[in-house]
Amino acid sequence: MKSPGEVISFMNEEFRCLKRSDLISALTNNLPLDTIRFGCQTVALNLDPQTSHSIVHLHDGTMIKAEVVIGCDGVNSVLADWLGLKTARQLPLCAVRGFTNYPNGHGFSNEFVRMRRNHSALGITPVDDKLVHWYVPRLWTPQDLRISKEAKLIRDSTVESIREDYPADMIEMIRNCDLESLSLQRLRYRPPWEILLGNFSKGTVTVAGDAMHVMGPFVGQGGSSALEDAVVLARCLGREIGGSSSSKREEEVEVIIQAKRVRKAFDQYIKERTMRILRLSTESYLTGLLMQSSFSVMKFMILMLLLILFPNFFSHTRYDCGLL
Ligand SMILES: Cc1cc2nc3c(=O)[nH]c(=O)nc-3n(C[C@H](O)[C@H](O)[C@H](O)COP(=O)(O)OP(=O)(O)OC[C@H]3O[C@@H](n4cnc5c(N)ncnc54)[C@H](O)[C@@H]3O)c2cc1C
Incomplete structure (x- = not known):
């Protein structure tokens, strides 16, 4: 068997790997029926000049009048764009992610393992006894745009990119992956200074998750911090x-008062989230720079900065955003 090169096992830390569909089910199961509509793509937003209510325009021409809009529409957020936030920047890297099912059990220990050999890396995290999540980061090439559209091409190009360097069981894991779970994504980020200076709400519209603070996956906290946003915002x-409301006010007055309260809530939310997100995005940004830098002096300087600002690499995982 080939040596896997540098192997880092994060055995002492607790990792939880979730399937997106399971997370969505867990969240939606607690909501009243008909709260969620699937398959609606927001294409634009404008304000009703009379009421100042938001009007959300969907791809099929439907318009939704909304008192409150929270944009959780990911890295290419229409709402972030409406708020005047800059488009997320692109890293020269991409990552392939997938799940592989082992009907008779995978035999991996319950830990997150990252391997690095030559210029490629491979990360593995078991979800349960039979399912394994894995990822392969690599440099982005113009062909990846075409490859990303077809699962078989993603699988074959990934096998090809690590075939020489990794043991046969790892290659088999990728070859036998669930094609539907495969994704190839260019990595994007919002730099820390845009987090500090960004305007994340306007009236009763705000953003959360990647729409607000997409970051490279180098500290693995993008999704977790999106959940934190939800808790703090709620x-x-x-x-x-x-x-x-206790008093019977006219409807118009009530709407104005509610809008004021929402604005206040959004101000508190952004105030509470800014430092947390700033720390995460700075750590992720510097780690990404470190990975990309080929000059040893530069590498040394970034490493020093990381050690000074973030002496404990895992301290970000111990953050407590409080109760709902
Ligand atoms: C390679 C890689 C590895 C990662 N590893 C980790 C990790 O280990 N741990 C971790 O916590 N995070 C990780 N992340 C980050 C994590 O995936 C994201 O931070 C997280 O998915 C953000 O959630 P979100 O809901 O804000 O956005 P998304 O997950 O992007 O969801 C956005 C949703 O909005 C929908 N949408 C998009 N546009 C519109 C529109 N116009 N109208 C309506 N709906 C729309 C999309 O269909 C989607 O359902 C990783 C990311 C990458 C790329």
Whole structure:
């Protein structure tokens, strides 16, 4: 068997690997029926000049009048664009991710393992006894645009890119992956200074998750911090608009008061999230720079900066965003 080169096992840290569909089911199962509509793509947003309500335009021409809009529409967010945030920047890297099912059990220990050999890397995290999640980061090439559209091409190009360097069981894992789970994505990020200076809300519109703070996956906290956003945002909104109004005011006055409360909740949310996201995106940004830099002086300087700012590599995982 070929040697896997540098192998890092994060055995002492707790890792939880979730399938996106399971996470979505867990979240949606707790919502009243008909709360969610699938298959609706937001294409634009504008404000009703009379009421200042948002009007969300969907791809099929439908318009939704909304008192509150929270854009969780990912890295190419229409809402972030509407707020005037800059388009997320591209890294010269991409990552292939997939799941492989082993009907008779995979035999891997329950830990996150990252291997590096020559210029390629491979990460593995078991989800349960039979399912394994793996990823292969690599340099982005113009052909990847075409490859990313076809699962078989993603699989074959990934096998090809690591075939020489990794043991046969790892190659088999990729060859036998679930094609539907495969993705090849160019890595994108919002740099830390844009987090610090960005305007993340306007009136009763705000953003959360990647739409707000997409970061390279180098510290593995993008999805986790999106969930934190949700908890903090729900808490801020609950505090400001949770109680029902006691007085019988005219509807118009009530709408204005509610809008003011939402704005206040959004201000609190952004204030509470900024430092956390700034730290994560700085750590991720510097780690990404370190990986890309080929000059040893530069590498040394970035490493020093990382050690000074983030002396404990795992401290970001111990953050507590509080209760709902
Ligand atoms: C290679 C890689 C590895 C990663 N590893 C980790 C990790 O180990 N741990 C971790 O925590 N995070 C990780 N992440 C980051 C994580 O995947 C993201 O941060 C997370 O998915 C962000 O969630 P989101 O809901 O904000 O955006 P997304 O997951 O992108 O979801 C956005 C949703 O909005 C929908 N949408 C998009 N546009 C529109 C529109 N116009 N109208 C309506 N809907 C729209 C999309 O269909 C999608 O359902 C990784 C990312 C990458 C690329």
